Amino acid sequence: MIGGDTGAGKSTIFDAMTFALFGSTTSEREAKEMRSQFAEGTDTxxxxxxxxxxxxxxxxxxxxxxxxxxxxxxxxxxxxxx
Incomplete structure (x- = not known):
């Protein structure tokens, strides 16, 4: 079980798992939207x-x-x- 406050990243974990296995996410978030807003512009x-x-x-x-x-x-x- 995964629990946490709203906005803590629970859906992001499932989106990442689904993207890794199937190449797409289960939510309305597109795969290209999984990039962290805190990532440096040069980070992959x-x-x-x-x-x-x-x-x-x-x-x-x-x-x-x-x-x-x-x-x-x-x-x-x-x-x-x-």
């Missing part, structure tokens, strides 16, 4: 999700579409996986 946002199934540990890593600041303007980073 990604979801890393570990889970265990039948004694094996799996790692899923996915990067949402995002704009990153570079020395000469910004660049749109798109995920190769859809």
């Amino acid at each position: 946002t990604k979801v890393v999700f570990y889970f265990e199934q039948n004694g094996k540990i799996f790692k899923v890593e996915r990067t949402p579409e995002q704009f990153l600041a570079r020395k000469r303007g910004t660049v749109l980073l798109k995920s190769p996986y859809r």
